[in-house]
Amino acid sequence: MASYPKIAQSLIATMAARAADASDRAIAFQGAPGAFSHIAAQAFAPDALPLPCFSFEDAMDAVKDGRAARAIIPIENSQHGRVADIHFLLPESGLNIVAEYFLPVHHCLLAKSSGPFASAISHPQALGQCRQYLRGNHIAPINYADTSGAAAFVAESDDAGLCAIASRLAGELFGLDIVAEGIEDADHNMTRFVVLAESADDPLPGNGPVMTSMIFEVNSIPAALFMALSGFATNGINMTKLESYIRGGSFAAAEFYADIEGMPGDPPVDRALKVLAYHSKWVRILGSYPQALQRV
The missing domain is CATH 3.30.70.260 (ACT domain)
Structure with a gap:
């Protein structure tokens, strides 16, 4: 939690406390509140308690340590391909894939002003998914650990030329203006997530593909x-x-x-x-x- 801007830390602490009170309902995800993994967790399991984690490893460890019943992890994007290192992390975790979820991803340009902007900060996947928009507007990409954490960073920054690429929810949580919405380079932009748990939960025969x-x-x-x-x-x-x-x-x-x-x-x-x-x-x-x- 200490690696995130302070504006995000209080939200993370609140969500972590709720998850700790009912770990059997907790679903861990990588990123600060407002990350697309957070949105996927809420959409996949509306009654679950989302647990923010700084890294993919942290989210998987939360399941292994009993702090969460499940973790939801992005593995590939229709536009930008495989999420880095996920093929190593999945088998090394010792967890089982028990479900999959597909989330349409729509990126927003978030800032405290209307620009112009010299640079945009976000996760490498998000920057890659908005590459044409950034090039067309002469905005330099800057890598960050996750999209929503980048939004929190911009919210605490005094740099008027800095913006973030993240979700609409991240902008709402951290009080940023939505300068532009739907800036992804392809309309079909979608991320596939897998849900991980300690025990395998094989589907029953006859219940569909x-x-x-x-x-x-x-x-x-x-x-x-x-x-x-x-x-x-x-x-x-x-x-x-x-x-x-x-x-x-x-x-x-x-x-x-x-x-x-x-x-x-x-x-x-x-x-x-x-x-x-x-x-x-x-x-x-x-x-x-x-x-x-x-x-x-």
């Missing part, structure tokens, strides 16, 4: 990835996402993150996973959960 997320590392032989994924094709399993990433600074072998439609226990999925395991050094299921948005 199910997603399963996993990570794996294939054997270091020619065509290993092709052979490892062949089971999904031959068993009619739709793989909606496949991304590679490098761990530990080594370029010798990549690890992969994948989302599929279906879950372990479905015979076609089990057959596909058996092929994947045969051609992989290891496979780890991160969770099976109801599909929140149809993949087409």
Whole structure:
């Protein structure tokens, strides 16, 4: 909490106290009050008590420490791609993905004056999602830990040439003017969140489409990835996402993150996973959960 501007600290302390009184209802998120993760938490679980955390690790630790029942974490954006480091943090947390949520993201330019502005402060994801707007208005981007914390920073700053990119809620919480709204570069701007919990909560059969997320590392032989994924094709399993990433600074072998439609226990999925395991050094299921948005 000490890393946030003072104007945000009192709000964080109040929300943390409420969550501490009913940790079974708490849902941890990364960011100061008014962050898009805060908005996602409220929309996903309206009766929950949002618990602000400074980092993704802090939000996950809140679940592991029993201070929150769940955490809601952004993993990708339709415009700016994967959220940095999330593929490392998810498996390292030891938590299970139990749900997903999609939040349309609309950015505001927030300030204490009408400008002109020399620089805008925000999370790198938000700055990337508003890159064309910033370039078109000759505003230099400045990275900050999260969008709402950036709004709080501007609220306490005396720099008339500084603005923040954050949500309308952040502007309301910290008393900033909305200079411009909807400044994201694409109308389809949407962030996908996953909900994490200590215990897996596999969806019941027949309750609608199910997603399963996993990570794996294939054997270091020619065509290993092709052979490892062949089971999904031959068993009619739709793989909606496949991304590679490098761990530990080594370029010798990549690890992969994948989302599929279906879950372990479905015979076609089990057959596909058996092929994947045969051609992989290891496979780890991160969770099976109801599909929140149809993949087409």
